[in-house]
Amino acid sequence: xxxxxxxxxxxxxxxxxxxxxxxxxxxxxxxxxxxxxxxxxxxxxxxxxxxxxxxxxxxxxxxxxxxxxxxxxxxxxxxxxxxxxxxxxxxxxxxxxxxxxxxxxxxxxxxxxxxxxxxxxxxxxxxxxxxxxxxxxxxxxxxxxxxxxxxxxxxxxxxxxx
Amino acid sequence: xxxxxxxxxxxxxxxxxxxxxxxxxxxxxxxxxxxxxxxxxxxxxxxxxxxxxxxxxxxxxxxxxxxxxxxxxxxxxxxxxxxxxxxxxxxxxxxxxxxxxxxxxxxxxxxxxxxxxxxxxxxxxxxxxxxxxxxxxxxxxxxxxxxxxxxxxxxxxxxxxx
DNA sequence: AGCGCATCATGTGTACCACAAACTATTTTC
DNA sequence: GAAAATAGTTTGTGGTACACATGATGCGCT
Numbered sequence: 001x002x003x004x005x006x007x008x009x010x011x012x013x014x015x016x017x018x019x020x021x022x023x024x025x026x027x028x029x030x031x032x033x034x035x036x037x038x039x040x041x042x043x044x045x046x047x048x049x050x051x052x053x054x055x056x057x058x059x060x061x062x063x064x065x066x067x068x069x070x071x072x073x074x075x076x077x078x079x080x081x082x083x084x085x086x087x088x089x090x091x092x093x094x095x096x097x098x099x100x101x102x103x104x105x106x107x108x109x110x111x112x113x114x115x116x117x118x119x120x121x122x123x124x125x126x127x128x129x130x131x132x133x134x135x136x137x138x139x140x141x142x143x144x145x146x147x148x149x150x151x152x153x154x155x156x157x158x159x160x161x162x
Numbered sequence: 163x164x165x166x167x168x169x170x171x172x173x174x175x176x177x178x179x180x181x182x183x184x185x186x187x188x189x190x191x192x193x194x195x196x197x198x199x200x201x202x203x204x205x206x207x208x209x210x211x212x213x214x215x216x217x218x219x220x221x222x223x224x225x226x227x228x229x230x231x232x233x234x235x236x237x238x239x240x241x242x243x244x245x246x247x248x249x250x251x252x253x254x255x256x257x258x259x260x261x262x263x264x265x266x267x268x269x270x271x272x273x274x275x276x277x278x279x280x281x282x283x284x285x286x287x288x289x290x291x292x293x294x295x296x297x298x299x300x301x302x303x304x305x306x307x308x309x310x311x312x313x314x315x316x317x318x319x320x321x322x323x324x
Numbered sequence: 325a326g327c328g329c330a331t332c333a334t335g336t337g338t339a340c341c342a343c344a345a346a347c348t349a350t351t352t353t354c
Numbered sequence: 355g356a357a358a359a360t361a362g363t364t365t366g367t368g369g370t371a372c373a374c375a376t377g378a379t380g381c382g383c384t
Contacts, residue, residue: 021300022194022288023213024307027234029191030340030370031314032184037340046340051185065361072189074342079363101350101361126184132313133306138183141306144299145186151294152193192341192369199369208369227332236372241334263332263379331380338373344366352359 032129039125043118044088048073048081050122053115056091056107063102090114194291201287205280206250210235210243212284215277218253218269225264252276 018024036047045053051071056062062070064078073081082105085091090111096102107115130138180186198209207215213233218224224232226240235243244267247253252273258264269277292300 018308020284020288021304021307022198022284022291023209024304024311025187025291026191026195026198026209026370028307028311028314029188029194031311032191033188033340034371035314036184036188047185047188048341063361072342074344075362076344076364077342096361099351099361101348103362122182122184126182129184129187129314130310132309137306140302141310142183142186144295144303144306145183145190146180147294148292148303149186149190149193152190152197152291195369196342210370225332236370237333238335238373239371244333258332261332261380265333325384327382327384329381329383332378334376334378336373336375339371341370342368344368346364346366348361348363350359350361352357354355354357 035125035129036122039121040118043114043121045114045118046081046084048077049085049090050115050118052078052081052085053090053107053111053118056105057112057115061104061106063096063099064105065102067105085111197287197291198284201283202280205276205283207276207280208243210239211247211252212277212280214240214243214247215252215269215273215280218267219274219277223266223268225258225261226267227264229267247273 033047036050040047040050051073052067055067055070059066059070064082065075067073068075068078082091082093082103086093088110090108092106092108093103094106096104130141133141195209198212202209202212213235214229217229217232221228221232226244227237229235230237230240244253244255244265248255250272252270254268254270255265256268258266292303295303
């Protein structure tokens, strides 16, 4: 029956799990990610790449390290991400003016175009995801998540380890 | 503490991304998942397995399908999950009384013990994750996430037994 | 009775992502 | 300058979701 990307059945989350906010976040997170992937599929851009483009578009030149910190992405994950973006001509690696170890990253015009289209698609996906919430509720949700994200935030000092 | 505004050291999500609730959810989701993984590591139980135990503990006999739906897990993922749990003696696959295609799943006493310990650990992890929020805020967050999760994951069908 | 289709469990392969560890080239620091 | 720190890279591990194909079984309809 070829149902689309959405879940076929009527899976109702089980009460025992619905209690766990952490579980909810985790679950919803992968769902959101998937939804984003699907939304951006026509651009052949993964959420990770999209995040990178997003940041690069607003900063004049960044190193991979800086970019990684900006979006909470591991340096080793950055490599493949930038490789891909570069091979697609969406960003460029240029020699860093003052540090020959580092690369200076620049978004290209095609990169900006892709980003613009991606933003529309991502926006739509988000609207769909947050459909059950009012604008006000969305703002509240956003605020709460942001605070949690920043606190739990990127490791550097990962005491979250346990 | 480690909450840095965004300066030299402390992380700090980039403004361009911080706007996207979907991105936040996705990001936070994988973070939460990893945190759970780490928390449950001493029990050698993955979040997925923990979720399964959780549900099995409150239902008298389920098929893998039912379990899968309860926690939003794909049937093909269930197999490995149950395989693992069974090999550990935490759950049992018994012949289903009325459908020979299906397996009837039962949690064992060791499974319940593991679950109990897991709940404590998971609770701690969650407290840590939600540390920046007050009890009230946590409730709000939970409610919002739940609504999103229910709408997103499922159609609208909500016979969430409880 | 028999046939076709839905369903349960399963296996295989793909995709996404994070992170640790090891290594090279380079910059900083002492 | 030699040692320590840093940017980028490669490789391997762990966790998860999902699509698709398969075999066994159940079920409805003729």
